[in-house]
Amino acid sequence: MNATAARLADGVATARLGTAYRKAKVLHSAVELGLFDLLAAGTAGEERIRERLGLHPRLSRAFLDALLALGLLRRDGHGYRNSAVAARFLVQDAPGYLGGAIRVASQRHYEVWSHLTEALRDGAPKAPTSGANPFRQLYENVDAARGFLAHMDAINGFVGPGLVDCLDWSRFGSFVDVGGARGNVAAQLVTAMPHLRGGVFELAALEPLFDEYMAQLGTTGRVTFHGGDFFVDPLPHADVLIFGHVLHDWSPQERQTLLDRAFEAVPAGGAVLVYDPMLDDGEPDLHSALAGLNVALMTAGGSEYTVEDCRGWAGKAGFRVTGGQRLYTVGNDYVLIAEKPETDEAPKPTKP
């Protein structure tokens, strides 16, 4: 490529970066309108799609073309159909459905991100639910709670396999996922490793939604719900405590408090697992950095933090860091593993 062509390519790419939100909005609208659900029932022509979804003809062709170009639809002589990716991730009831996260991105995050410049200057959160505990506020409305939990499931659905692999779980008999939402990660762990007794520690308001979800996943009775406030109530005793996408919601001091409390709850030889889109101390990672801006916009004291910060908090709580790795997830999460040193007199983890 000569210098003129390279300059042109860089200019076009930069200008397109400035409008990258358009691609996201096309996907948001397709999910909100139920386009992929409609096409899950079979191929449909443009007119039928317009009619079924109530679309205006001035926009529908460009909308469908954009989805074709994004690889989410296919077209042949009979009309439009879902691509394999859309069929797998964008149709409701598909096991890997990502619509929950896409709806929250469209309906909550998108508006909040429009205040990024202001937030960069004043450091203040911009979400309407960013009070002392935004989750409590959210759970006052059951539909909002369900929407948020579907979002969490979609994002943390990618975490389970990495958590299974990051630790020799045969050494442990139980775990509690602290702030484990409606139990999606806990269900993945007990399903993959049936010797484990699982638990979720969560705000009590989530219990009915947890019960409902466990029944849906077929894990009723295999994961126990513990209702409480992790800053106030003692954490349940278990061999392993997990904090996933939890520490980043809080200030550094509150993160330290949570790890101090975890140290009290696990036996000597027990472990704590912390996963978040932690920032790297070396090469910056785009997805962790974007997750960091998102959590800072959405919560009063939250932010992403470095792996080194997390090692420091775990060490200060009394844990010994024994491992850690990046997971292949939406925010390129890092999972840090830290163990409570064994002493001769201390009780040991309950063996399976």
Ligand SMILES: C[S@@+](CC[C@H](N)C(=O)[O-])C[C@H]1O[C@@H](n2cnc3c(N)ncnc32)[C@H](O)[C@@H]1O
């Ligand atoms: C960002 S979500 C993370 C959910 C899940 N661990 C994951 O990886 O997706 C944070 C969770 O912490 C829970 N939470 C917030 N404050 C809490 C508190 N004070 N006590 C117990 N749970 C709390 C919320 O209800 C929410 O489910």
